[in-house]
Amino acid sequence: MKRNLRSLVLTGAVLATALTAISGCAPMLLGGVVATGIVATDRRTTGAQVEDEGIELKVASAVRRDLGDRVHLNVTSFNRKVLLSGEARTQADKDRAEKLAQAQENVQSVLNDLALAPPSSLTQRSKDAVITSQAKAAFIDAKDLQVNSIKVVTERGIVYLMGRVTAREAKRATDIVRGIGGVAKVVRVFDEISEEELKRLSQPPLTK
Template identity: 40%
Template sequence: MTLSNRLSFTRSLARCLLGLAGLSALSGCGLLIVGGTAATTALVATDRRTAGEQVDDQTIELRVSSEMNKAFGDKARLTGTSYAGRLLLIGDVPTEADRQQAVSIARTIPKVHSVDNYIRVGDLTALSVRTNDTWITSKVKSQLTTTENVPFRTIKVTTERGVVYLMGKVTAAEGELSAKVASGITGVNKVVKLFQIVSRESLITDPDKPAPVTDSSSPSATATPTAADGGGAQPMPVQ
């Protein structure tokens, strides 16, 4: 299947799924009117991205995979995770020049608003390490799902060499709680928060519209400064 066909199929499938989700969202909006408990449940259970953002993020991730493969082939291992147009790049490349090239490529992809560059220069990560990363990701997701007041449906979890990256639209309190939960999982070395901080009031008053977000490059929005400029920012442990 060509890239064009894959993107078309992905968009069509996403729209169908989001359309079905929209039917449930109508009842969720009704819950917001009833009272505080219902409102909390609805906020935690929903993805806070718009339908368009969700489709765009899927398209971005497909494009990253395709473009990086064309540029580097088997000599590199690169993965992109997008949340509302904010793109996290992780993986391994042979040289610093390759690292910078990967960031440049990512910036040309439509709908990418910023790039967090956590690409490592070095040999390809061993399969055993990647398998362990997959296990850690599943454990973190499972723990977030069962933790009260964590909006797990709107949080993306990515693990690379024991470092857990968290993305999503969350309140400051939700972000701190999510990071604390992730840091308690066996095998997690560090947690990097790449959240977009939103106010609880904005989510309750108009949950169907994009909530205003705090500048994600500010210290209050993330635990680690972003590497949007392609610099060598390193993950920092959760305090």
């Protein structure tokens, strides 16, 4: 099963690279796998997952309406924590994007990591897409990690890791990503849980 999932992730890297080169946008990923009807296991509640999807859409729409192409923005929400990554042309635009994100319903906190720079090149975005897929594939190979519990976002070689993980899993995932070629830095945006909570989350739901 892991081998098949790893093949899907690597196939996703090829597709992401091709689509990024054409449009400058990577395809939507679910748990690191290109969306093909696969439902990924997630440690968030169903409600939190739905809210995160809504937050991403609302923040992206608000920034696009207000700032247009002055900001190349990627929005990632996990458990109501919002990551803003990409590039802004000025500090004022960067600050404005953060205020717009904070103003959206259900947003708990915002990590504004927009770089003050022109939009990244298509070549760089292609490299970032490959790094993300390589990280997911490496998590599959690691027997002590659950690939779908960690969200990976890459911008300009900077890898952001999000998820509900134990301290052990956070360190393991970080060490793995640091060993991938082209990674400039790893930024951890984790919600830490205990090993006891992990055991509880890993138990199959009771059936009536």
